[in-house]
Amino acid sequence: MKKKLLLILAVLCLPPNVFAGELKPFGNxxxxxxxxxxxxxxxxGKKLFFDRRLSGDGTTSCATCHDPERHFSDGLPISLNYPTTRNWRxxxxxxxxxxQKFxxxxxRAASLxxxxxxxxxxxxxxxxxxDFVxxxxRAVPEYVAEFKKVFGDEDVTRQRIAMTIAAFERTLVSRDAPLDRFLLGDKNGLSPEAQKGYEVFTGKGKCAECHFGEKLADDRFHALHVPENPEHLQDPRIVATRRFVAKVYHYEAYRTLSEDPGRYLITREQNDWKAFRTPxxxxxxxxxxxxxxxxxxxLQEVIDFFDAGGGPGNTVLRPLQLSPAEKDQLRIFLEQGLTGKPPAFTYPKIP
Ligand code: HEC
Ligand code: HEC
Known part of the structure; x- marks a missing residue:
C-alpha cells in the first residue's frame, strides 16, 4: 500500500514529458x-539562405552546410568551416x-x-x-525592393535578414512518411519488419522515452557520454574552435578544456556536463x-551504442540486451519509417 502511494507520488513529481512517449504525425x-x-x-528568406554574400569571403551560404540535396544537412561528421579553421559539431x-524548442x-538559441x-x-x-553584410x-536594388515589399520600408537590418531566413526555414517540413501513414491508421503504412522495429522503439528499446512527439524528440538534454573523436581532440584548429566557444561563454578554464562540454557551457549545471539535445x-x-x-x-553503430547502455560513465542509459533480430528491426524502422516527401522546392535566383 505504502509502496503504491510512493509510486503514485513519484509519477506525479516527474516532469510531464517523461511518460509522454507517444509518437505523432507531423502536424501544422x-x-x-x-x-x-x-x-x-x-x-x-530563401534567396538570403542561398546567398554567399552572407559569408565574409563570399564562398559560403547557409545552404553550403544545410544542403537541400542532403535533407538540409551536409553529410559530414563535423560540418564545413571558414577557410583555415575547423568546425567542431x-x-x-x-x-x-x-x-524545435531549443x-x-x-x-543555446531559442528562436530561428x-x-x-x-x-x-x-x-x-x-x-x-x-554591419558590412x-x-x-542594401547595395542591391532588387533586395531593397523586396525588403520594402515585405517590411513596408527599405531598411535592411540584421534583424530583418534573420526574420526572412527564419520564415523560410519554418517551411521546411517533410510530409507523409511511412510512420505518419501508420500512425494515421494505415496498417500497411510501415512494412511488417519496420512495424516490429516500431515495437522495439516504443517498447524494449525505450527509445520513445526521449524520442517522441512529432519530431521524435523531447526538447531535453541528456548526458549520454557519446565518445569524443580522438582525432578531433588533437587537431589544433578544433582545439582553437572549442576554446573560442568556451571563452565566448565565459568558461574560466577554456584553455584547458579537452572535450565538448555540451549544455554545461550554457547552464553550468553539473547534470548538463556533456549533455546534448535529443535530436x-x-x-x-x-x-x-x-x-x-x-x-x-x-545507424547500426548508433543502435549498438544504445544497446550497450551508452557511453562510459553515463548514468542515463542502461544496457538493453536487444537480440540481433531486434536490432535489425529497429534499424529497418529508422531506415524506412521516418523519411517523408521533401518540402516542395525550387532554387532561387540570387540577385
Ligand atoms: C559552415 C557550416 C555552416 C553554415 C555556413 C551554416 N550552418 Fe547552420 N549549423 C551548422 C552546424 C555545425 C550547426 C550545429 C552547431 C551547434 O550545435 O553548435 C548548425 C545549426 C543550425 C541550426 C540549428 C538547427 C537545430 O536543429 O538546432 C539552424 C537553424 C541553422 N544552423 C541555420 C543556419 C542558417 C540560417 C545559416 C546561414 C545564415 C547557417 N545555418 C549556416 C553549420 C553551418
Ligand atoms: C535518455 C534519452 C534517450 C534515449 C532513451 C534514446 N535516445 Fe537517441 N539520442 C538522445 C540524445 C541526447 C542524442 C544525441 C547525443 C549526442 O549528440 O551526443 C541521441 C541521438 C540519437 C540518434 C542520432 C541522431 C542524429 O541526428 O545524430 C539516433 C539515430 C538515436 N538517438 C536513436 C535512438 C534509438 C534507436 C534509441 C533506442 C534504442 C534511442 N535513441 C534512445 C537521447 C536518447
Whole structure:
C-alpha cells in the first residue's frame, strides 16, 4: 500500500514529458506570432539562405552546410568551416526545425530569428561582419525592393535578414512518411519488419522515452557520454574552435578544456556536463553521420551504442540486451519509417 502511494507520488513529481512517449504525425507548422510568414517574406528568406554574400569571403551560404540535396544537412561528421579553421559539431538537418524548442546541439538559441545571426558571425563558419553584410544587401536594388515589399520600408537590418531566413526555414517540413501513414491508421503504412522495429522503439528499446512527439524528440538534454573523436581532440584548429566557444561563454578554464562540454557551457549545471539535445529523428536515414560530433557513420553503430547502455560513465542509459533480430528491426524502422516527401522546392535566383 505504502509502496503504491510512493509510486503514485513519484509519477506525479516527474516532469510531464517523461511518460509522454507517444509518437505523432507531423502536424501544422507552428506560426511565429512575432514573425508571421508571408509568401514574399519566405521567398526573400530563401534567396538570403542561398546567398554567399552572407559569408565574409563570399564562398559560403547557409545552404553550403544545410544542403537541400542532403535533407538540409551536409553529410559530414563535423560540418564545413571558414577557410583555415575547423568546425567542431555536426550540421543538423533543418527539416522540421520549426518544431524545435531549443536550437543547436546545446540549445543555446531559442528562436530561428536569434539563431540565424550566429553562423554569420561565427569565426569558424561564415565569419562575416554584420554591419558590412547589411550594406552589401542594401547595395542591391532588387533586395531593397523586396525588403520594402515585405517590411513596408527599405531598411535592411540584421534583424530583418534573420526574420526572412527564419520564415523560410519554418517551411521546411517533410510530409507523409511511412510512420505518419501508420500512425494515421494505415496498417500497411510501415512494412511488417519496420512495424516490429516500431515495437522495439516504443517498447524494449525505450527509445520513445526521449524520442517522441512529432519530431521524435523531447526538447531535453541528456548526458549520454557519446565518445569524443580522438582525432578531433588533437587537431589544433578544433582545439582553437572549442576554446573560442568556451571563452565566448565565459568558461574560466577554456584553455584547458579537452572535450565538448555540451549544455554545461550554457547552464553550468553539473547534470548538463556533456549533455546534448535529443535530436529529432525525422529523415534520419539520410543524415549520417550521427551524434553532435558525427562519431557514428551508420545507424547500426548508433543502435549498438544504445544497446550497450551508452557511453562510459553515463548514468542515463542502461544496457538493453536487444537480440540481433531486434536490432535489425529497429534499424529497418529508422531506415524506412521516418523519411517523408521533401518540402516542395525550387532554387532561387540570387540577385
Ligand atoms: C559552415 C557550416 C555552416 C553554415 C555556413 C551554416 N550552418 Fe547552420 N549549423 C551548422 C552546424 C555545425 C550547426 C550545429 C552547431 C551547434 O550545435 O553548435 C548548425 C545549426 C543550425 C541550426 C540549428 C538547427 C537545430 O536543429 O538546432 C539552424 C537553424 C541553422 N544552423 C541555420 C543556419 C542558417 C540560417 C545559416 C546561414 C545564415 C547557417 N545555418 C549556416 C553549420 C553551418
Ligand atoms: C535518455 C534519452 C534517450 C534515449 C532513451 C534514446 N535516445 Fe537517441 N539520442 C538522445 C540524445 C541526447 C542524442 C544525441 C547525443 C549526442 O549528440 O551526443 C541521441 C541521438 C540519437 C540518434 C542520432 C541522431 C542524429 O541526428 O545524430 C539516433 C539515430 C538515436 N538517438 C536513436 C535512438 C534509438 C534507436 C534509441 C533506442 C534504442 C534511442 N535513441 C534512445 C537521447 C536518447
Amino acid at each position: 507548422i507552428p506560426i511565429s506570432a512575432a514573425n508571421p510568414p508571408t509568401e514574399a517574406k519566405v521567398e526573400l 555536426n550540421s543538423p538537418s533543418l527539416i522540421g526545425v520549426a518544431f 536550437l543547436f546541439h546545446d540549445g 530569428e536569434e539563431q540565424a545571426l550566429f553562423p554569420m558571425m561565427s569565426a569558424f563558419e561564415m565569419n562575416q561582419n554584420l 547589411e550594406e552589401e544587401i 529529432a529523428l525525422r529523415e534520419i536515414a539520410g543524415t549520417a553521420p550521427y551524434m553532435h560530433n558525427g562519431i557514428y557513420a551508420t
